[in-house]
Amino acid sequence: MPSGDSDRDQWEYYLNISGYIVPHDRSYASPIFSADRNHIHLGARYNYEDNETGSLWAGYNFSVGDAVALEVTPMIGGVLGNTAGIAPGYLASLTWKRFEVSTEGEYVFDLKSHAGNFFYSWMEVSYSPMEWWRVGLVAQRTKAYHTDLDIQRGVLLGLTMKRVDFTTYILNVGWTDPTVVLSLGLKF
Numbered sequence: 001m002p003s004g005d006s007d008r009d010q011w012e013y014y015l016n017i018s019g020y021i022v023p024h025d026r027s028y029a030s031p032i033f034s035a036d037r038n039h040i041h042l043g044a045r046y047n048y049e050d051n052e053t054g055s056l057w058a059g060y061n062f063s064v065g066d067a068v069a070l071e072v073t074p075m076i077g078g079v080l081g082n083t084a085g086i087a088p089g090y091l092a093s094l095t096w097k098r099f100e101v102s103t104e105g106e107y108v109f110d111l112k113s114h115a116g117n118f119f120y121s122w123m124e125v126s127y128s129p130m131e132w133w134r135v136g137l138v139a140q141r142t143k144a145y146h147t148d149l150d151i152q153r154g155v156l157l158g159l160t161m162k163r164v165d166f167t168t169y170i171l172n173v174g175w176t177d178p179t180v181v182l183s184l185g186l187k188f
Contacts (some may be wrong), residue, residue, distance in 0.1 A: 053081030
């Protein structure tokens with residue numbers, strides 16, 4: 001069997017911990033774990049949809065293209081904690097040379113109250129001048145903390161060494177007090 005086939009049959013794991021430094025609100029950490037094998041995507045998140053709220057996810061990975069690569073993962077999740085509900089969601093990215101556009105989103109159907117239904121979104125556009133670093137723009141809509149902006153936007157700077165990724169996001173600069181997100185990811 002060619003090595004490429006055996007690589008696809010292996011589980012790939014990703015652990016990310018993002019620390020949110022939020023002005024005039026509680027700062028917190030949001031751990032995310034995912035496992036992928038072929039088309040299977042499994043995930044777990046905490047403090048992502050809301051504070052003191054966890055979620056479990058299952059999805060199906062699609063990918064097409066080499067020079068221009070598109071990856072899409074539709075998902076379904078269960079949310080439990082301060083917010084409880086069911087959430088259809090997605091992960092998607094489009095890569096061309098050193099440019100990447102990525103987005104993830106979900107719509108939480110709150111089982112406690114329809115007024116708690118919520119669309120969450122995170123989007124990035126980045127450029128990698130070299131393999132080990134990237135710069136770009138980021139935007140998000142979240143319920144985990146509150147600012148004067150419904151959609152927050154900012155800049156990002158990411159560094160990668162082998163299987164470790166560290167990215168700093170600075171949101172809301174120039175619009176309101178900035179929120180800083182420090183994100184550490186590990187692939188194994």
